[in-house]
Amino acid sequence: MSTVTTSGTWAAVTPTPPNVSGLNTGHVSWGVPVGGGKSGYSFSGGTIEVKTDGSEQTLGTFTHQNFPIVGGGVNQFDVDLVVRIRFQEDGSDRDFSFRFHHFETPNDGPTPDDEVDLPTRVSPESVTIDGEKYAAVITGFKRNGEIVNKFFSPENGANSADVVAVLSRVGVPEVVIATVCHKGEVKYTQADEYVEIVNRGTAHADISGWLLYADDPGQNFTFPPGSTLKAGQRIRVYTNEVHNEWGGYSYGSGRAIWNDKGDTAHLHDAGGALVSDFGYGTEAP
Structure with missing residues (x-):
């Protein structure tokens, strides 16, 4: 544990919408305002304990400032973030x-909310810890206690969520049951x-033929052929x-x-080996 x-800086916007500003800072914005202001992203970091046991941690807080803008015809684009992690034990930085x-x-x-x-x-x-190489994996946006794959923002306001991540060994999938919504x-x-399953590893996992078992006869779900759980992805059954x-x-x-x-x-x-189990409710074993 370290x-x-x-901290984070926004490195690039591709393809570039009009009126981009704030690159290489913690707040990037774009667009020609229609009343309120420009739209954009900000990222604020903090101090956390990083573990290598698969524990998910808050990497920082992502904020989307969403205002009506004129985008010049560019309505979909990629925004690159560089997160700098400083290890306090030795003062070293990793990006x-x-x-x-x-x-x-x-x-x-019908759908005015912007999507991230x-x-x-x-x-x-990657970073080497105790002789093993680890990469950082973002596993979702956390809001109101729930981690989701996508982030939606209504117009005319700022919308924030924690960015949840895990340090995982390079080249290895790690599939676990994250939660059971049993009521x-x-x-x-x-x-x-539903049962939520997440791949906290750095490699995709072929889950074709995998079995989700509810501990009672006849309550099995088998993932169909071609089922893949991407690195960092969450799914629900x-x-x-x-x-x-x-x-x-x-x-x-x-x-x-x-x-x-x-x-x-x-x-x-698919071979019958136990991958993960998850006790839920007041009468979990």
């Missing part, structure tokens, strides 16, 4: 690079129950709902899968 301080994808939506219509995605979650740079809000069927933004996986069950009082969820690979 104590580090983080880790990531890419955010921005979708500047029309200011009116993470197409590049694994830093190309759905849909009456009787609890169709909105719902009881009886399909959410494409979470991978589109569902048991298709007309009754609840997960015990309201608690139990254990198990994830096995």
Whole structure:
């Protein structure tokens, strides 16, 4: 475990929208304002304890300042962030690079919220700790206690979320069950129950044929052929709902899968080996 301080600068915007300013600082902005101001991103770091045991940590706080602008026809572009991590033990600095994808939506219509995605979650740079090479992996945006894959911002305001990341060994996937939402809000069927699975590693994982097991006979979900969990990606397996933004996986069950009082969820690979288990609820073993 190491104590580090983080800071960030925005290195590039590609393709370039009009009126870009603030490159190589902690706040980059763009666009011709229509009333309020320019839109843009900021990143603020802090002091954290970095572990190499797969624990997710807050890398810093991402803020999207979203105002109506004229974008000159460039409504989708990539924004590159360089996060500098200073290890306090020896004062050394390491830079880790990531890419955010921005979708500047029309200011009116059915979906006016701007969208921020993470197409590049694994830093190309690495650091050697105790003889092992580790890269930084962003596993999502954390808001109100929930970690999500994408970030949506309404117009005319600032919207913030923690950027959650993990130090993982280079070239290795690490798939784990992150949480079990075992009490759905849909009456009787609890169709909105789900299990969330995350790849905290630096390499993609082929999860075709993997089995999610609810600790009761007949409550198995097998991932179909071609299922891949990208590095840093989170997916959910719902009881009886399909959410494409979470991978589109569902048991298709007309009754609840997960015990309201608690139990254990198990994830096995295609060969039957246990990959991860997760105790949930008040009666978890």
